Amino acid sequence: MAEDFDNVNIEDLEAKDTARKIPLGWLILFWGLILWGIYYLAMYSPVISGWTQEKAYEESVTK
Amino acid sequence: MAGELYRKPIMFAIVATVVILVGTIVTMFYPMFTEGMHPKLDNLKPYTALQLAGKDIYMREGCNNCHTQTVRPLKTEVMRYGEYSKAGEFAYDRPFLWGSKRTGPDLARIGGKYPDAWHYQHFENPQAFFAQSNMPKYGWLKDRKLDPAVSESHMKVNGFPYTAEDIGGLAAKSELDALVAYMQVIGTAVAKKVAPAAAAAAEERNPLEGDERAHERGEVVYKQYCDACHGDDGKGGIGPSLTDTTWLNKEGDIGDGRIYEIIANGTPNGMPPYANQLDKDKIWSLVSYIRHEQHKNK
């Protein structure tokens, strides 16, 4: 019977490498999340900002 | 150039492995060699043979699917369960048992909260304590004996110290005994804190005195929180009778303020503190109720 591995054409499954640009919205998301990550890392890393969850707790109970 | 990679499966696999290993090394492998990952509190003790057997049963029955064992450093959570969990409490847990779902309450501070008898009866029939509880009954564990030989091998693998008597003594114990022993040791390496809010009440008189309805309101609260231990109408059960004049094993009546304080802060003998669950008015209404029942008894 004719069922075979023939009919897969990889070029058909994926558009040509350079044919399509990456959508701008996605690039903004990508770089935006990296920037946000740097900010968050700075805010919540004990060695950078001094924030620790223990200190945050102490503050929440004394207030 | 880069296109080549997608034609060379072995090269591709190597690159993928390296990419996968970066985060693995930074967040999982490297920390293993830092002190922060292996802390141990000074007064943390290895499990005894009985406690370890209980912990094994906890794991076998999958209690961790409904109960967590870590209190987060959040205000209301500390109020509900007790002091937040410290890294140094878990050095003997292989593996950790923090869990990830609280279908039931957190157990990180369950040790010493209730007397043993409470646990036995609660395992037997959780619904007798909390009518709406969905916890399965575990009374059947009391018909299953421990196997000392198995326990000994488990102690050895963990490297916990034990004596021949410890192991020999297990033969007479049931799985339920072991589970209760385990319950009572969880979280005890960290000292309990007395809730400061309640301490001040000791000298006070009951502000609800003269309020005719106060004891009725108190009765409602009593049925919900207290009667599982102190029995119907305060007649006693797991906990002592509240209608006689013996308090904390001493003959002689005590003041309203003192009763308030016991309810609010609990006692070292297994009466849990209620200051964070019941507001002042509810606690005083309980005092009214207890006095009311005392009078009926005279």
Add this chain to the structure above:
Amino acid sequence: MHDYQYDHQTVKGFIVSSIFWGVVGIVVGLWISIQMWKPELNIPPYFTFGRMRVVHTNGLAIGLGIGAIFGISYYIVMRLARRPLLFPKLARFHLYLFNAAVALAALSLFAGMNQTLEYAELEWPLDIGVVILWVMFAVNVFGTIIKRKEEQMYISLWYIIATVIAVAILYIVNNLAVPAGMTKSYPVFAGVNSANVQWWYGHNAVGFIFTTPILAMFYYFLPKSTGLPIYSHRLSIVAFWSLVFAYLWTGAHHLVYTPLPDWIQTLAIVFTLFLIAPSWGSVVNGYYTVGSDWSKMQTNYLTKFFIMGITFYGLQTVQGPTQAIRVVSQLIHYTDWVPGHVHMGTMGWVTMTTAASIYHIIPKIYNTEIYSIKVANTHFWLVLIGQLMFSITMWITGIQQGALWKATNADGSLKYTFMEGLAKNYPFWQLRTVAGVIFTVGMLFFIYNIYMTIRKGRALAASQA
């Protein structure tokens, strides 16, 4: 008989086995969902919630999930390599061993042999079995790819290769333990460290079992069944590498506000948020692919399965990162919100995409058409409704629970006891069981459809012989 037809029998064997284990897992799921509001359904020792919940998760993750992944990956690998499997006999043996292992796994979990590491509950003898199964899979996948007849490796193969490597590393490290008898062991890691290793494993088990192999299916079967090429190859490349890079950093988002050192938590949260980008790379690619011809949604019954699947993947990968942020975690961690999240992923994305792939494969193997598109559509709508109802009820009750736990009176004392909070879950838990029944009925339509297609295919083959 051609070699590849023999291999197709193995593929079909995996598919049928995974469906079988799926039914077992779902029935157990229904049972435990009832136990949560009707504790009388706990029948000790074997049928209590604590033991059955792990049968449910393992049965579906290993039995349904990995079973389907084995079978469908073999199919994809053969197609994209344009040749039969390199070791067909090994693959057949792999199938038998897989079923034996899952059966033993289920029995051992009912018997309470449980390491209590989430998604790594199996005790050490079975762990060895799982590793052997995985090596067999790896040998065939790599062997077939290396000896392929098509030069270029298509995206799906990248994801399959990453899956094979990552799962091997994850599974072996997290299960390192010292045996204490045949049915018990103690991990080599203790305390905080064991928590960190476990969730490095746990989150990536989700990442490399419920995500990458399913994406491999998505990238292969979406273009195959619609005839539309994937929108952007470049986006696929960036999304792939950033996904497999970032995933491994994120495990500690399961340990927010635990005693785990703050820096590991923070780093995990940062990478978790970043994961939105690579995940949405695939979502965008999927949408734009079908976007070139939306009429496929109507003319091709499988398109909506894939588009709905990738939509839930997209929602899942926004919701997951949001859960990791500290303020959100405070509220929803430990509540029923999380099972709501989980089942949107497992029912909406994994099961949806896998079922659609199976709809594509089974008729291809038998050289026929699907038995009934109508039945497939009924299946689609029922599982969709069941899943949405499941997730939405759990999200509501999860937020409510989180809020009740935090609520305080004017004088600062807690407003609700734990029990008062629990009691408010009951109506939602009951609705969840109803949702589960609807989902299950949907799955029965699916099974019926596959069964009838196989029957039709057999009859056809017999008439031609």
